Amino acid sequence: MITRNADREISIREHAFGGSGRMYGRVIASEQTLYGKNRIFNHVYLNDGDEIGWHIHSGDGEIYYILSGEGEYNDNGTVVTVYPGDVTWTPEGEGHAIKPAAGRQLEFIALVAYNK
Numbered sequence: 001m002i003t004r005n006a007d008r009e010i011s012i013r014e015h016a017f018g019g020s021g022r023m024y025g026r027v028i029a030s031e032q033t034l035y036g037k038n039r040i041f042n043h044v045y046l047n048d049g050d051e052i053g054w055h056i057h058s059g060d061g062e063i064y065y066i067l068s069g070e071g072e073y074n075d076n077g078t079v080v081t082v083y084p085g086d087v088t089w090t091p092e093g094e095g096h097a098i099k100p101a102a103g104r105q106l107e108f109i110a111l112v113a114y115n116k
Contacts, residue, residue: 019053019097040112051099057092062112064088064098069106073098
């Protein structure tokens with residue numbers, strides 16, 4: 001089975017987790033496709049001024065794989081700069097937030113895995 005990029009709708013989420021602006025995303029695979037083991041597998045875009053606000057994971061953890069741009073990643077209270085090729089991991093019980101560096105766009109893959 002192949003899903004073409006052009007066939008996947010872009011979703012827009014306003015103020016994701018209380019962050020500013022919008023989060024743009026395309027679903028790569030649904031929970032059903034992933035046999036119920038992962039909740040989210042998305043291709044995410046954030047423009048200058050957009051952010052995913054601080055949130056804590058409960059019952060799952062999240063991985064970001066940075067594709068392009070430069071961003072500020074809040075890793076459980078410590079802010080670090082992320083670059084293409086970097087991978088972040090937020091386990092259950094910890095929190096994170098992310099936004100592009102000033103004047104930049106940030107593009108990444110997000111995978112939320114259940115802690116089962």
